[in-house]
Amino acid sequence: MEIDPQKPTVKNPAARFAGDVWLDPIAFPREDGQRMTVAKVRFAPGARTAWHSHAVGQTLHITQGVAWVGTRGGTKMEAHQGQTLYCPPNEEHWHGASADSFMEHLAMLDNAEDPSTTTAWFEHVTDDEYRA
Template sequence: MNKIVNSIKALAALLSGGMGSTLSAQVHYPEGSQQVFKGPEQYFSGDVQVKMVFPENPSAHYSGALVTFQPGARTAWHQHPAGQHMVVISGTALTGTRDGKVIRFEPGEAVWCPPDLDHWHGATQDQAMQHLVITGSKNGQNVIWKEKVSAAVVGNDSAMRNQDE
């Protein structure tokens, strides 16, 4: 777990490299200061909790959140105008695209979702999953939500394989 946390810290430090041009000091977001909320029903199926880790700022056009999905929970179809990185912290993540391809990824593994690609992500049916998402923003927008993903699209996740190979 420490290896994952250290990897996340290193990634966040790398991504925040441009902040020095606007800010003159580091910004600390202490535990308990972040917004935590239940994933809205119109954008999620199942029980999902979102914890904002850091917001976008004028120099760094991306934000970070820890998202926890209970077993079987998932997002609706959506896309990100500036793309999104997903890093699994615990459990097994699933992410799928409109062409039917589904990727399974495990703790410490990451997936890059390029700009404007319709996709969904969530937990397997048998265990909770938490991932860190680092989401870019373009013209002040970081996500475009669409319709919910049907159970038929998600299918039987125990039979899914990593279709990225």
């Protein structure tokens, strides 16, 4: 058994996020074969991810605020504190805070066999897509 040292909060890169988004790592892959990644992610109002997908899917648990989540097919959902969303493998999607509320979620996913293929990043979500 191990207690991991606390890792510093990092600001997510502008190439993959619009607005101010901070990440606190919680769990990460280990040499013993564990492939789970968990992070606490905080979004300022209006902040969001770029379009992306996950090879093995992703689970988001909203811990504070109001989340907006959109899919390539045009579906947009709103989730609130205590709700959990599941994004299936390879579904292109985005997620972020509503326009007038901070939002925090736990992002949980398993890494793919080849970790470099776990998350595929695409272009930024336009303001029109975000507001739709």
